Amino acid sequence: MHLEEARQMIDQIDDSPARQARLRLELAQILEDESKSEAAIDGYEKALSAFIECNDTLGSLECHRLLLAAHTKKENFPEAGHHLSRALYLEENMEALWAVMLDQFHPKIGESAKGAFAENRYGSGVLEAMKACERELHASVEADDKMSRDHALTRCLDPERRGGLAPWTDKRQLDAFRNLCAAAFQCCRNPLAHKEGLPMDASQAFAWLGVAHLMLTLMDAPNGAGTTPR
Secondary structure: OOHHHHHHHHHHOOOOHHHHHHHHHHHHHHHHHOOOHHHHHHHHHHHHHHHHHOOOHHHHHHHHHHHHHHHHHOOOHHHHHHHHHHHHHHHHHHHHHHHHHHOOOOHHHHHHHHHHHHOOOHHHHHHHHHHHHHHHHHHHOOOOOOOOHHHHHHHHOOHHHHOOOOOOOOHHHHHHHHHHHHHHHHHHHHHHHOOOOOOOOHHHHHHHHHHHHHHHHOOOOOOOOOOOOO
16 A cells, blocks of 8 residues: 555544544654655654643654654754753643642652653652562562562462551452452563563553552552561
8 A cells, every 4th residue: 555545544543633633653664764764754743743732742742753863864953952851841831730740640650651751751769669560479478589479479469468458458459459360470471571571661661560550559568567487
């Protein structure tokens, strides 16, 4: 399919404005890869307008960065300066926004992810949060280096150690939570650690931090922990 036909199809797609903006951005990147710089810049501008209309700050920031690079490459420095100024402004706002949002999580989660999220390195932030969660997991049961993560989870989420089943009322529910924790480590932490290309945008990363937050806050029951089973 020719790029012009693809552009026309985007205009005809009955989809959300945010999705259309993303498609415009991806098409512009293809144009730039094919050294069609003027068409690419026009595409980035259209995507930027669409992101602004959607109040998508991250999308707008991405467009400003791409436009900065494109105009700099063409030595169009006044336009490059404009996009640099806008990008710096949005980056500063995003860093402040993430600081506020991450403060809602368990302190170890927020602190682990804050630096990477401020730089839009969402996968790295989630990985650091998952590592912090794993360290706390092993520390909670005084595990040695030889204890497997699954064994540590089983001991950590034992009702005797936690001092009860709360917030659940059935041990099967607590066991299901243990399975959720094990699955989160396996399908998120491991791929990120091994650089297996797990896609991670801002909203997905924020959701994964929520999972890590639940894991940390529910290791111990709200009414206090019991003794560690041996």
